[in-house]
Amino acid sequence: MSAEPTSPAPVPNDFIRDIVAADVAAQRHAKIVTRFPPEPNGYLHIGHAKSICLNFGIAREQGGMCNLRFDDTNPAKEEIEYVDSITADVRWLIAGWADHCLGFKPKGAHPGKVTSNGQPDYYLAPVDPSGLSAEPFYASDYFDQLYEYALELIRRGQAYVCDLNAEDTEKYRGAPDKPGQDSPFRHRSVAENLDLFQRMKAGEFPDGARSLRSKIDMTSPNMWLRDPLLYRIRHIPHYHAGDKWCIYPLYDYAHCLSDYLEGVSHSLCSLEFVPHRALYDWVLENLGLPRPLPHQYEFAKLVPTYTLLSKRNILRLVQEKVVAGWDDPRLPTISGLRRRGIPASAIRKFVTSVGVTTFNSVTDIAVFEHAVREELNQSAARRLAVLRPVRLVLTNIPAGEIVACSATNNPQEENPTTRPLALTREVFIEADDFAEVPPPKYFRLKPGGEVRLKYACIIKCDELVKDAADTITEIRCTAQLDTRHGQPNADKKVKGTIHWVSATQCIDAVVRLYDRLFTVPEPGAAEDFLQVVNPKSLEVVTAKLESSLGIAQPGERYQFERLGYFALDPKDSAPGQPVFNRTITLRDTWAK
RNA sequence: UGCCUGGUGGUGUAAUGGCAGCACAGGCGACUUUGACUCGCCUAGUCAUGGUUCGAAUCCAUGCCGGGCAGCCA
Numbered sequence: 001m002s003a004e005p006t007s008p009a010p011v012p013n014d015f016i017r018d019i020v021a022a023d024v025a026a027q028r029h030a031k032i033v034t035r036f037p038p039e040p041n042g043y044l045h046i047g048h049a050k051s052i053c054l055n056f057g058i059a060r061e062q063g064g065m066c067n068l069r070f071d072d073t074n075p076a077k078e079e080i081e082y083v084d085s086i087t088a089d090v091r092w093l094i095a096g097w098a099d100h101c102l103g104f105k106p107k108g109a110h111p112g113k114v115t116s117n118g119q120p121d122y123y124l125a126p127v128d129p130s131g132l133s134a135e136p137f138y139a140s141d142y143f144d145q146l147y148e149y150a151l152e153l154i155r156r157g158q159a160y161v162c163d164l165n166a167e168d169t170e171k172y173r174g175a176p177d178k179p180g181q182d183s184p185f186r187h188r189s190v191a192e193n194l195d196l197f198q199r200m201k202a203g204e205f206p207d208g209a210r211s212l213r214s215k216i217d218m219t220s221p222n223m224w225l226r227d228p229l230l231y232r233i234r235h236i237p238h239y240h241a242g243d244k245w246c247i248y249p250l251y252d253y254a255h256c257l258s259d260y261l262e263g264v265s266h267s268l269c270s271l272e273f274v275p276h277r278a279l280y281d282w283v284l285e286n287l288g289l290p291r292p293l294p295h296q297y298e299f300a301k302l303v304p305t306y307t308l309l310s311k312r313n314i315l316r317l318v319q320e321k322v323v324a325g326w327d328d329p330r331l332p333t334i335s336g337l338r339r340r341g342i343p344a345s346a347i348r349k350f351v352t353s354v355g356v357t358t359f360n361s362v363t364d365i366a367v368f369e370h371a372v373r374e375e376l377n378q379s380a381a382r383r384l385a386v387l388r389p390v391r392l393v394l395t396n397i398p399a400g401e402i403v404a405c406s407a408t409n410n411p412q413e414e415n416p417t418t419r420p421l422a423l424t425r426e427v428f429i430e431a432d433d434f435a436e437v438p439p440p441k442y443f444r445l446k447p448g449g450e451v452r453l454k455y456a457c458i459i460k461c462d463e464l465v466k467d468a469a470d471t472i473t474e475i476r477c478t479a480q481l482d483t484r485h486g487q488p489n490a491d492k493k494v495k496g497t498i499h500w501v502s503a504t505q506c507i508d509a510v511v512r513l514y515d516r517l518f519t520v521p522e523p524g525a526a527e528d529f530l531q532v533v534n535p536k537s538l539e540v541v542t543a544k545l546e547s548s549l550g551i552a553q554p555g556e557r558y559q560f561e562r563l564g565y566f567a568l569d570p571k572d573s574a575p576g577q578p579v580f581n582r583t584i585t586l587r588d589t590w591a592k
Numbered sequence: 593u594g595c596c597u598g599g600u601g602g603u604g605u606a607a608u609g610g611c612a613g614c615a616c617a618g619g620c621g622a623c624u625u626u627g628a629c630u631c632g633c634c635u636a637g638u639c640a641u642g643g644u645u646c647g648a649a650u651c652c653a654u655g656c657c658g659g660g661c662a663g664c665c666a
Binding site for chain 1: 593598599602604615618624626627628654658659660661662664665666
């Protein structure tokens with residue numbers, strides 16, 4: 001290894017970063033501020049990770065901030081449980097990478113009244129997220145300001161209270177290829193609109209009886225400009241705002257203003273919001289706001305093969321008990337991936353490698369798997385474990401004798417350390433590593449054949465012991481102890497090297513072998529995705545592990561040599577009863 | 593038969609009028625006390641047709657194909 005310093009990770013380049021760079025060069029904003037705005041109505045998944053890495057990535061590259069903001073304007077769907085899981089997932093995903101860019105606000109703070117360019121204004125700046133007195137941003141903390149802005153829109157003649165019910169509103173809206181018609185309530189006076197809207201807020205009307213609408217253009221070819229609703233009446237309490245409100249703003253109205261209140265410069269979202277951009281700009285521009293306005297830019301969602309991403313579909317998998325919960329290691333949720341042992345760095349590497357474009361793409365899950373293996377190969381400590389044990393007796397080693405061996409912990413390290421390993425008369429080897437009738441080019445153990453026990457010595461297969469059912473119960477071999485490391489015949493070559501575990505110096509563990517949840521690349525395209533669930537997505541075995549694994553801790557990653565990467569399950573493991581999850585197999589060109 | 597948006601190897605992505613490159617996947621080989629890692633080589637692409645230009649993936653036109661848009665969801 002050369003002594004030159006490791007080159008810094010290449011800064012990704014994409015069309016959004018180009019725009020940000022141009023805005024920085026033109027000094028259009030005092031500071032670059034992005035935001036990650038989940039609705040707390042479900043768990044985060046790998047698709048969100050793309051947005052998180054883009055938003056936080058831009059913030060850290062530009063010395064800016066990325067606010068975590070809960071887009072919680074629909075009290076019917078949101079819960080505090082999701083706030084907690086999302087916050088934890090975001091923190092985990094950016095830990096050690098962009099912690100310093102995480103924008104939180106002072107606990108309980110609401111946008112303060114300030115003066116910008118000589119005009120009254122509202123602003124809420126991010127603070128250090130590490131203190132106890134900091135919390136994520138909530139759109140629901142802006143309900144007061146949003147209400148004030150709505151009154152202003154009414155005063156400006158740009159919004160009106162509409163008495164049409166949902167069904168009639170839809171009829172008046174027309175269709176994509178058919179212009180809509182003006183609501184009969186479109187021309188109410190400012191005074192009447194003000195009065196009605198205040199009474200909506202006061203709770204005088206039942207759910208759905210009236211709404212506040214923007215006054216734009218019912219004949220616009222863009223459906224989202226046909227007087228979209230700004231507020232609806234919902235007599236239900238809000239998990240964060242309490243029972244103060246019975247009118248709640250809609251996304252298009254609340255989002256752009258939330259961005260503005262926080263001083264967001266670049267508001268990044270997915271492609272389905274392209275038609276909404278005109279509305280985003282309309283609200284901001286028609287309010288005559290004094291500070292530089294945020295702008296919305298859209299990019300394509302991440303769609304990996306062999307996975308299902310929508311909250312609705314994941315929820316169904318949970319409810320139908322196809323998986324054990326939102327954090328089931330087979331799920332693409334952040335909490336599932338974490339539990340499976342995937343490092344956050346691998347997720348970041350993956351989403352960065354797929355790029356950011358406006359092309360509706362499908363990403364081969366193999367790209368993800370490659371990123372995971374690359375990270376784990378670098379960092380995971382190697383250990384020996386046998387998943388499907390077969391007893392092997394080394395007839396020339398006396399019972400009770402221990403042949404001391406030494407194993408490398410991680411060959412990828414510059415100065416690899418070692419650990420002691422005990423070779424004994426009886427060991428376990430992998431059932432797959434012995435074949436009584438070997439296929440062509442089989443490198444492993446066969447009758448009369450030789451193979452190396454990794455970190456120990458070469459052995460020769462002398463005889464097989466079978467039971468009445470003709471099943472092999474024991475393989476009897478001779479150990480060539482002079483082929484151990486440091487011994488005269490250490491350099492002797494054999495074609496195969498297999499892993500093993502001493503039968504007396506080992507521990508038992510439950511090992512869960514996970515595989516893809518679906519059998520087809522695009523389960524979402526199937527008539528019913530439950531029909532294409534992989535029946536072998538989980539296999540549970542009782543394995544034999546080298547005894548040093550007895551002190552494994554959650555969060556540590558191991559490579560079980562020749563098998564794959566494994567991590568202790570943080571939920572189901574108990575003292576003395578470890579449960580390991582297989583994060584991913586090693587690449588296996590022989591199996592193909 | 594409306595509007596918006598997109599189309600580069602199998603997949604993803606770069607080239608911003610000037611040598612079509614990279615990654616993943618696939619194939620072959622070298623190395624190997626992990627059939628891993630690493631290394632080398634190979635396969636394979638600009639949706640189509642015209643036009644502008646010394647020169648087009650890039651600009652223009654037409655066509656073809658895909659995605660999105662009619663929640664008081666986000």
